[in-house]
Amino acid sequence: MKAVSLYSPYAWRGRIGLVVPSTNTVNEPEFYRMAPEGIGIYTAHALLLGAASHDSYNAMKRTSPSPQSSLRRPRLT
16 A cells, blocks of 8 residues: 555646547647646547548537536545
8 A cells, every 4th residue: 555645646736637639649649748737638539531531520529428518526525
């Protein structure tokens, strides 16, 4: 068991929510790499089918559930 004095809570300074298309492979690792100590990166992926175009992004917006909802902090009761 870890000693309480050594405990370091994750994201104690703040949190960043990142919503990216499912085809994006660059932003997520960059955010993790650049985040300072104590900052948590929370990601959600929106499904993007086909080539990137205005139509495919509009379809992604229409068919994806709100990725922002998966980034919200859960309420503790």
